[in-house]
Amino acid sequence: MHPAEFRNPEQDLQRFQRRLAIAGGLVLFAFALLFARFFWLQVVQHEYFRTRAEDNRISLVPVVPNRGLIVDRAGMVLARNYSAYTLEITPGKVADLEAAINELAKIVDIQPKDRKRFRRLLEESKNFESLPIRTRLTDQEVARFIAQRFRFPGVDIKARLFRQYPYGDLASHAIGYIGRVNDRDLEAIEKRDAEDNYRGTDHFGKTGLEQKYEFDLHGQTGFEQVEVDSGGRAVRVLARTAPVPGDNLVLTLDMKLQQVVEKAFGARRGALVAIDPSTGGVLALVSMPGYDPNLFVDGIASQDWDVLNTSEDKPMVNRALNGAYPPGSTFKPFMALGALELGKRTPQQTISDPGFFNFGGHLFRDDKKGGHGLVDMYKSIVHSCDTYYYVLANDMGIDNISNFMRQLGFGQRTGIDIEGESEGVLPSQEWKRKRFRKPEQQKWYAGETISIGIGQGYNAYTPIQLAQATAAVANDGVMYRPHLVRHIENIRTGERRVIEPQPLRVLPLKPANVEVIKQAMVGVNKEGTGARAFAGAEYVSAGKTGTAQVYSLKGEKYVAGKVKERLRDHALFIAFAPADRPKIALAVLVENGGFGAQSAAPIARQVLDYYLLGKLPKEPAPADDEVDEDD
Numbered sequence: 001m002h003p004a005e006f007r008n009p010e011q012d013l014q015r016f017q018r019r020l021a022i023a024g025g026l027v028l029f030a031f032a033l034l035f036a037r038f039f040w041l042q043v044v045q046h047e048y049f050r051t052r053a054e055d056n057r058i059s060l061v062p063v064v065p066n067r068g069l070i071v072d073r074a075g076m077v078l079a080r081n082y083s084a085y086t087l088e089i090t091p092g093k094v095a096d097l098e099a100a101i102n103e104l105a106k107i108v109d110i111q112p113k114d115r116k117r118f119r120r121l122l123e124e125s126k127n128f129e130s131l132p133i134r135t136r137l138t139d140q141e142v143a144r145f146i147a148q149r150f151r152f153p154g155v156d157i158k159a160r161l162f163r164q165y166p167y168g169d170l171a172s173h174a175i176g177y178i179g180r181v182n183d184r185d186l187e188a189i190e191k192r193d194a195e196d197n198y199r200g201t202d203h204f205g206k207t208g209l210e211q212k213y214e215f216d217l218h219g220q221t222g223f224e225q226v227e228v229d230s231g232g233r234a235v236r237v238l239a240r241t242a243p244v245p246g247d248n249l250v251l252t253l254d255m256k257l258q259q260v261v262e263k264a265f266g267a268r269r270g271a272l273v274a275i276d277p278s279t280g281g282v283l284a285l286v287s288m289p290g291y292d293p294n295l296f297v298d299g300i301a302s303q304d305w306d307v308l309n310t311s312e313d314k315p316m317v318n319r320a321l322n323g324a325y326p327p328g329s330t331f332k333p334f335m336a337l338g339a340l341e342l343g344k345r346t347p348q349q350t351i352s353d354p355g356f357f358n359f360g361g362h363l364f365r366d367d368k369k370g371g372h373g374l375v376d377m378y379k380s381i382v383h384s385c386d387t388y389y390y391v392l393a394n395d396m397g398i399d400n401i402s403n404f405m406r407q408l409g410f411g412q413r414t415g416i417d418i419e420g421e422s423e424g425v426l427p428s429q430e431w432k433r434k435r436f437r438k439p440e441q442q443k444w445y446a447g448e449t450i451s452i453g454i455g456q457g458y459n460a461y462t463p464i465q466l467a468q469a470t471a472a473v474a475n476d477g478v479m480y481r482p483h484l485v486r487h488i489e490n491i492r493t494g495e496r497r498v499i500e501p502q503p504l505r506v507l508p509l510k511p512a513n514v515e516v517i518k519q520a521m522v523g524v525n526k527e528g529t530g531a532r533a534f535a536g537a538e539y540v541s542a543g544k545t546g547t548a549q550v551y552s553l554k555g556e557k558y559v560a561g562k563v564k565e566r567l568r569d570h571a572l573f574i575a576f577a578p579a580d581r582p583k584i585a586l587a588v589l590v591e592n593g594g595f596g597a598q599s600a601a602p603i604a605r606q607v608l609d610y611y612l613l614g615k616l617p618k619e620p621a622p623a624d625d626e627v628d629e630d631d
Helices: 009-044 046-057 097-104 112-124 139-147 183-191 208-212 255-265 302-310 328-341 377-382 386-396 398-407 429-435 446-452 463-474 511-527 601-613
Strands: 058-063 077-089 131-134 155-164 178-180 203-205 222-228 234-241 248-251 270-275 282-288 351-353 356-359 362-365 373-375 478-480 485-489 496-498 503-506 542-548 570-577 584-590
Touching: 077 097, 077 139, 097 112, 112 131, 112 302, 139 155, 183 203, 203 208, 255 270, 255 282, 255 601, 270 463, 270 601, 328 377, 328 386, 328 398, 328 463, 328 511, 328 542, 328 570, 351 386, 356 386, 356 446, 362 386, 362 446, 377 386, 377 511, 386 398, 386 446, 398 429, 398 446, 463 478, 463 511, 463 570, 463 584, 511 542, 511 570, 542 601, 570 601, 584 601
Parallel strands: none
Antiparallel strands: 058 222, 077 131, 077 155, 178 203, 222 234, 248 485, 270 282, 270 584, 351 373, 356 362, 478 503, 485 496, 542 570, 570 584
């Protein structure tokens, strides 16, 4: 037998015992680790994981508050809320969106426009947000989906509040609209440090009062502690913090007056702003044509947006605040007032009007062939004598004109409580230096001042600036900031935050000078260019017609019927009434309306008849009948 075949049993036993000890040690070490881990998780971290488990069982759901109402001065509701069911998809929880939508379409009516809107919202939103594929579901559609909800993880029915504008396009530019929250809105929310209050909120004010008073209208978001099942669906509500409804806006607007104005315009384009001279409260703010704000609430359909965006009539432009137009002859009363205040004219001082003003060999012509003869200040306003103001502008100089008109608010934002107001253009030497780059363009030429005097040239002002200046004259130089909100009302307590009318400025005007201008403007409607429109009026009003040139005829006679409609002159009219104690001041602009006496003044007459006498017009105000007369 070979020696190697003999084994030492004692060594084998020792080797086995060592291996057993090592294995036992490893097992004990493993159990020690497990015990330590269990101890850590179940004893040390017990409270943490208990909270985590509770959080998985309980979800904190934001409860969006009722948005505040917008009502006019008489309580007519202009913006309200209603509840409806929506079918919503959370994209992050759906594996195949297109397939899911196709299956949903077999249960609920989903149109191509719904799919387009959903895709647009998907591009703008985060993957974990719930997005509507269909809104305003019927009870039958809700029942059909609920019966098959188990087939659609990530899809659910939700009750949502919807904004509604019951009068459609009436006062749409003043009220504005809401739309889904975008990045710009989020920046505004973050700037106000209001992220928590906007949890669960899908909509935000985009234009008009809805935008300006967003944080008043929104309210305070509430929260619910909801027990959820393994599928993430609510089982029961454990606790609730009620939301606080948003504040209501009570406006200075008179919606019946607004309706009268819009009816008076008919199909014409233009704007009208009516103001209470003693407070600055805006009684009517009209921009024609308007648009239906209801189209924007759910996300406007592409075809509707194309119609609005490409329309030649530009319904989305707020002409009252953003349209800058030459004021035409409505500028003349302010020029005359400036001349009196600066000592450049007396009321009795006259000029001889041959029908033109010769300046450096260039003839600036009057509308009336042969002129008006001897013209004093009263006659210059009543019969709208251009030559008088050519001479006056030359005598005053551009800087005197600019400095005085700036006091009346021309070329500046009025501060009305709607965003996006334009400044317009108040020409001056300084303005021209900033406006143009080339040195030869920056120089102000004396000849440019002449046309400024009749409201042409570089002059460009918004209708609200014209209305504010008219209201300031009507109120003897006391100028108020135009505003649309009368007070903000807390719906729970009834407390009212009044928007106190405070003078923006008190112009240092001599009462005698203001009275001269007022009496001349009364003469306009009694015996001058506004007399036909105000014939038989049961009140005394003050006014001034205006026509602003859009297209140069190079000296040829203007005949509206021979000029393309959109190249015709703009028609303007300013007025206040009653003349002795004004309750309303207004400015009217009719785009391409021709003569102010024929197109704009009749609109003003219908407005004043309703506001002062309660008379409702039976049809739109008559349009320009192409009668050529002084404006």
